[in-house]
Amino acid sequence: MKIRTIIAVAALGLSVTTALAQDSLSEEQQRALNARQAHMGLYGFYLTPLGQMAQDRIPYDAAIASAAANNLAAMAAIDQAAFWVDGTDSSVEGSRARAEIWTDAAGYAQVQQGMVEATAALALVAGDGIDALKGAFGPVGQSCGACHQTYRAPAN
Amino acid sequence: MARWPWIAGLAVLAIGAGWFVTRPAPLPATALDGITPDAARGAVTFAAAGCASCHSAADGPREVLAGGRAFVTDYGTFHAPNISSDPVQGVGGWSDLELASAILRGVSPDGAHYYPAFPYTSYVKADVQDVADLIAHLRTLPASDIPSLPHDLRFPYNIRAGLGVWKALYLRDDWVADAPTPELERGRTLVEALGHCAECHTPRDALGGLDRSAWMQGAPNPSGDGRIPAITPAALDWSVQDIAAYLESGFTPEFDSAGGSMADVIHGTALLSDEDRLAIAAYLKALP
Numbered sequence: 001m002k003i004r005t006i007i008a009v010a011a012l013g014l015s016v017t018t019a020l021a022q023d024s025l026s027e028e029q030q031r032a033l034n035a036r037q038a039h040m041g042l043y044g045f046y047l048t049p050l051g052q053m054a055q056d057r058i059p060y061d062a063a064i065a066s067a068a069a070n071n072l073a074a075m076a077a078i079d080q081a082a083f084w085v086d087g088t089d090s091s092v093e094g095s096r097a098r099a100e101i102w103t104d105a106a107g108y109a110q111v112q113q114g115m116v117e118a119t120a121a122l123a124l125v126a127g128d129g130i131d132a133l134k135g136a137f138g139p140v141g142q143s144c145g146a147c148h149q150t151y152r153a154p155a156n
Numbered sequence: 157m158a159r160w161p162w163i164a165g166l167a168v169l170a171i172g173a174g175w176f177v178t179r180p181a182p183l184p185a186t187a188l189d190g191i192t193p194d195a196a197r198g199a200v201t202f203a204a205a206g207c208a209s210c211h212s213a214a215d216g217p218r219e220v221l222a223g224g225r226a227f228v229t230d231y232g233t234f235h236a237p238n239i240s241s242d243p244v245q246g247v248g249g250w251s252d253l254e255l256a257s258a259i260l261r262g263v264s265p266d267g268a269h270y271y272p273a274f275p276y277t278s279y280v281k282a283d284v285q286d287v288a289d290l291i292a293h294l295r296t297l298p299a300s301d302i303p304s305l306p307h308d309l310r311f312p313y314n315i316r317a318g319l320g321v322w323k324a325l326y327l328r329d330d331w332v333a334d335a336p337t338p339e340l341e342r343g344r345t346l347v348e349a350l351g352h353c354a355e356c357h358t359p360r361d362a363l364g365g366l367d368r369s370a371w372m373q374g375a376p377n378p379s380g381d382g383r384i385p386a387i388t389p390a391a392l393d394w395s396v397q398d399i400a401a402y403l404e405s406g407f408t409p410e411f412d413s414a415g416g417s418m419a420d421v422i423h424g425t426a427l428l429s430d431e432d433r434l435a436i437a438a439y440l441k442a443l444p
Binding site: 149153156 | 377380381382383384385401405406407410411412413414415416419420422
């Protein structure tokens, strides 16, 4: 009986430890998670004036549009490999990055390349007037959706 | 002793009544009489109904309805079938009435029940004219000769006859929301019937029927992890314009972008008119 109890308690302790280990990230993992979420937040920051102009919510301003589109294109183009530290997919608290980012790296690289191209095309014409902006903004939105469709988990 | 024949007779009656209530009921043969299909209008209905979101291959063009996408659920894995115009592997050989019975009644040409993963549970509310238009449009789309995959379901869900009982319990063609204006009426058709929004955004009871008392109040993702959000006015403070812009571009008012199954939905709603997107928004804003 005693040995059984000891084994049971030990097993319970082990499973609790494992559960705790899954819930807490290492400093390296947490920094990567914070960095990529900040990166996504900045996409939203620069998309906002562009999108509000494209949706006729604010007046078109060539200088603001150009600056935002250039920043967006620069951000899309930087190397993001260091974001994807192992053990930081959506199975951990606070992450919505699907495991497919790791298991389907080629597919992920392809949708990311789609965003690089769409934002570069937008940066080229964002200062050329509202119609040019509207025409190039649609594909940027589609590139966001293409990635989120497959590689971002729903919110809980 | 003498009462046994009575009980046997009652049992036969009960089984007979059960069969009668739960048997597959296709549309009447005259359902499409006097209707002239309009394939151009059907293209709009096709976009609104989101057919391509399930029936196109995940990595294929949206107008090729070859099927093959897998939907992993609590009941097992459903595979969307080929509904392209191919006469052998698709539905090109079906009559308009057979297709309309599938869409509006969930009954196959050989008289079997479909699983409600196919949202005929919403399409049952659709206008026969809209469905006739949709069918005319489907016939203009390319053929694919890729065979459909069988579903892979757990017992007892793999017994199709059981679906008759499920339909008797849950298949309802009455509307949930009132629609006192033409815009709300159009919005209701787009949301409750064609767009089948409630299939994901409304929670289900233990047997998988929609809980109408919690209409659009959010639910566990039916085919994956996470939750599908609530979209009632209490849960979503977006304006009518915000909702319409989201359905066109996929962007939230903060310029986050739709993901998961909703990214697929946006492919369809992006093709609708501004009026239709505003009608959907008006419907949602009018919900309790």
